[in-house]
Amino acid sequence: MKSKLWITALITSAVIATGCSANNTNSESEEMDHSNMSEEEMKNMEGMDHSNMDMEGMDMENGHASHTNPLELNNSTGENELALPPLVEANDGVVDITAQQGKTEIFEGVQTDTYGYNGSFLGPVIRVSEGETVTFRTKNDLLEPTTFHWHGVDIPGEGDGGPHQLLQPGASEDVKFTVSQGASTLWFHPHPEGATAEQVYKGLAGLIYVEDENSKNLGLPDEYGVNDFPLVFQDRQFNENKQFDYQAVRNEDGTIGDTMLVNGTLNPKLTVGKEKVRLRLLNGSNARNYTFKLNTGDSFQQIATDGGFLNEPTEMSEIILTPGERAEIIVDFSKYDASSDVALVNEADSILLPFKIDEQKTNTVEISETLNDYVVTEEEKNLPVTKKLELFGMGEMVYINDKQFDINRIDFTQKQGETEIWEIYNKPDMMGGMAHPFHIHGTQFKIVSIDGKEPPAELQGWKDTVAIEPDQTVKLAVKFNNKGIYMFHCHVLEHEENGMMGQVEVL
Numbered sequence: 294m295k296s297k298l299w300i301t302a303l304i305t306s307a308v309i310a311t312g313c314s315a316n317n318t319n320s321e322s323e324e325m326d327h328s329n330m331s332e333e334e335m336k337n338m339e340g341m342d343h344s345n346m347d348m349e350g351m352d353m354e355n356g357h358a359s360h361t362n363p364l365e366l367n368n369s370t371g372e373n374e375l376a377l378p379p380l381v382e383a384n385d386g387v388v389d390i391t392a393q394q395g396k397t398e399i400f401e402g403v404q405t406d407t408y409g410y411n412g413s414f415l416g417p418v419i420r421v422s423e424g425e426t427v428t429f430r431t432k433n434d435l436l437e438p439t440t441f442h443w444h445g446v447d448i449p450g451e452g453d454g455g456p457h458q459l460l461q462p463g464a465s466e467d468v469k470f471t472v473s474q475g476a477s478t479l480w481f482h483p484h485p486e487g488a489t490a491e492q493v494y495k496g497l498a499g500l501i502y503v504e505d506e507n508s509k510n511l512g513l514p515d516e517y518g519v520n521d522f523p524l525v526f527q528d529r530q531f532n533e534n535k536q537f538d539y540q541a542v543r544n545e546d547g548t549i550g551d552t553m554l555v556n557g558t559l560n561p562k563l564t565v566g567k568e569k570v571r572l573r574l575l576n577g578s579n580a581r582n583y584t585f586k587l588n589t590g591d592s593f594q595q596i597a598t599d600g601g602f603l604n605e606p607t608e609m610s611e612i613i614l615t616p617g618e619r620a621e622i623i624v625d626f627s628k629y630d631a632s633s634d635v636a637l638v639n640e641a642d643s644i645l646l647p648f649k650i651d652e653q654k655t656n657t658v659e660i661s662e663t664l665n666d667y668v669v670t671e672e673e674k675n676l677p678v679t680k681k682l683e684l685f686g687m688g689e690m691v692y693i694n695d696k697q698f699d700i701n702r703i704d705f706t707q708k709q710g711e712t713e714i715w716e717i718y719n720k721p722d723m724m725g726g727m728a729h730p731f732h733i734h735g736t737q738f739k740i741v742s743i744d745g746k747e748p749p750a751e752l753q754g755w756k757d758t759v760a761i762e763p764d765q766t767v768k769l770a771v772k773f774n775n776k777g778i779y780m781f782h783c784h785v786l787e788h789e790e791n792g793m794m795g796q797v798e799v800l
């Protein structure tokens with residue numbers, strides 16, 4: 294038995310080592326010397342039941358390789374103008390949001406069965422302001438139960454839309470709350486136990502923009518669809534009939550695809566002015582990581598993280614977003630002209646979104662040098678660790694503190710309004726392990742340290758999802774402003790469903 298395990302591990306390791314060079318996994322797995330395996334590593338290996346491992350997912354020939362060996366993405370031909378989600382604001386304090394099924398023409402002349410909010414595919418951008426009391430009037434017109442989860446929103450647990458708040462087909466629910474956080478780009482998606490990944494995959498995802506007094510006075514581009522664009526990145530795998538067949542392509546370590554959709558548009562291009570343009574990026578994929586950069590090699594400015602503005606615009610040449618994460622960037626198109634070849638590309642230079650520059654459209658904006666007053670205080674830096682989490686495993690055997698999700702078990706309690714330090718360690722396995730995007734519901738947290746060091750400038754801002762690399766330890770300052778039960782989990786949606794999730798009750 295042991296020798297069989299060895300062989301499985303070696304084969305798997307070899308596949309990963311040859312396949313992951315383009316991805317940002319740690320290099321240790323490539324250098325790992327199996328003859329020097331430590332006692333502990335042996336133990337870990339025995340603890341994992343490799344016989345149940347989805348070896349199909351490791352196969353590079355069958356079209357759905359594993360998370361650590363991504364399928365290559367298509368290059369956008371730019372033949373379709375990017376779809377712009379409808380912008381919705383509260384009407385008499387109410388925003389109607391209906392989950393529904395429909396058909397969408399993603400490929401010319403073909404109807405694909407899809408899910409959407411208030412439409413056949415994806416959802417609107419809901420714009421709210423800090424201090425506003427709003428009712429999200431949710432309705433489930435699907436033929437299966439769903440929930441409405443507001444990712445990144447500071448909201449009482451009963452309205453958070455986690456697995457406890459299941460809405461049956463035909464049912465409605467009013468979620469009333471007061472927006473009590475600053476300007477940010479948040480999102481919403483379903484969260485029913487066992488069906489989150491598939492429902493998101495089929496198209497249930499929308500955005501929430503929070504504006505505040507500050508955000509209006511920073512000189513930032515803020516004309517929706519003119520110089521301020523949402524960009525929802527999702528990779529998908531279509532079958533020969535151009536349908537989503539989620540169960541057929543599901544990968545227990547994260548379902549990825551070879552076809553890029555941005556705001557649901559295949560082969561998109563975006564027409565922009567010869568001016569500074571704000572792009573709000575959401576990695577809305579089930580599992581794929583993106584390294585966003587410009588094909589010109591030019592840098593751009595990052596202005597916001599998941600939950601708010603950075604203190605100042607930060608020059609970046611690339612941004613990595615794992616599933617669930619957002620970033621806002623400013624690209625200065627004034628230095629290009631109509632003949633320029635400019636595109637947003639992914640790490641291996643696959644073209645995600647080519648830009649067409651309309652020279653008639655210009656605008657000079659003066660962006661403030663100071664955007665926010667975010668700070669990790671000395672007190673927060675000196676707080677003791679009061680919650681320890683260890684992420685471990687892969688595929689169907691993913692654990693937090695050796696446990697898998699149980700809706701009837703509360704893993705932690707925390708007092709409302711009290712800041713605690715959560716220390717999260719991503720424990721590598723025999724094969725090196727993989728990065729887990731760790732997300733906490735109902736709050737925005739601060740990254741205090743990564744492996745004991747101050748986080749890089751682009752992570753010094755409010756976050757609700759943080760990528761934790763194998764063998765990395767991340768300390769977070771976490772405070773809940775509301776009470777209730779909240780999920781914390783890996784945002785690789787298949788990991789979440791396989792049990793890499795727990796519950797904290799805020800009292």
Ligand SMILES: [Cu+2]
Pocket residue numbers: 728729730783784785788789793
């Ligand atoms: Cu994970």
